[in-house]
Amino acid sequence: xxxxxxxxxxxxxxxxxxxxxxxxxxxxxxxxxxxxxxxxxxxxxxxxxxxxxxxxxxxxxxxxxxxxxxxxxxxxxxxxxxxxxxxxxxx
Amino acid sequence: xxxxxxxxxxxxxxxxxxxxxxxxxxxxxxxxxxxxxxxxxxxxxxxxxxxxxxxxxxxxxxxxxxxxxxxxxxxxxxxxxxxxxxxxxxx
DNA sequence: AAAACGTATTGACAAGTGTCTATGTATGTG
DNA sequence: CACATACATAGACACTTGTCAATACGTTTT
Numbered sequence: 001x002x003x004x005x006x007x008x009x010x011x012x013x014x015x016x017x018x019x020x021x022x023x024x025x026x027x028x029x030x031x032x033x034x035x036x037x038x039x040x041x042x043x044x045x046x047x048x049x050x051x052x053x054x055x056x057x058x059x060x061x062x063x064x065x066x067x068x069x070x071x072x073x074x075x076x077x078x079x080x081x082x083x084x085x086x087x088x089x090x091x
Numbered sequence: 092x093x094x095x096x097x098x099x100x101x102x103x104x105x106x107x108x109x110x111x112x113x114x115x116x117x118x119x120x121x122x123x124x125x126x127x128x129x130x131x132x133x134x135x136x137x138x139x140x141x142x143x144x145x146x147x148x149x150x151x152x153x154x155x156x157x158x159x160x161x162x163x164x165x166x167x168x169x170x171x172x173x174x175x176x177x178x179x180x181x182x
Numbered sequence: 183a184a185a186a187c188g189t190a191t192t193g194a195c196a197a198g199t200g201t202c203t204a205t206g207t208a209t210g211t212g
Numbered sequence: 213c214a215c216a217t218a219c220a221t222a223g224a225c226a227c228t229t230g231t232c233a234a235t236a237c238g239t240t241t242t
Binding site (some may be wrong): 003004006007008010011012013014015016019020022023026072074077078081084085087088 | 094095097098099101102103104105106107110111113114117163165168169172175176178179
């Protein structure tokens, strides 16, 4: 994970809706329709946000029938946290 | 520091130039003209980025004569890192 | 087969962003 | 004073972004 990857993830987290989605997903895997209940956005907008979160590697989309179960990619998240906090450490 | 504050900081870090600036500032306080040497951007563009970094609280601007010495606000940074990594901890 | 449900895609739009050139402001120097 | 230096502001521009309505797609149920 390099500087650009970090910037892309930060950008993905730099939106209130997406940050709240990540927070909710840390509480456990959720499907899109469940997430949609807690937001004042339309389904296409949520779909757009989920695409961004998946593409940067932060979220995993587990498809099951007509449902999409979204969850935080712990590996990406941990690596991201590690690299961010490493910025402040003198080498 | 609440969710919106985190999002604002993430947004500020979600730009390659600004993220590199933060990295450079962790190496020590630097003035604008010194930062400018390492980037292929104009002075007004750098000024724009510094404004965003200062306004979200990540960077401190210490004015001394005609120079502006920029440095990372350690308090904000630590609080940010703490809150970000806390997202992944089950409460 | 038809209808219902969960999600994605398309196309449109206003608002925001990163960048530039040109110019202004403040401070130091001859 | 006049000039140079460090930085900010204003205005413009192309590009991106968040959002929506409309529609399409895939799956399940009736």
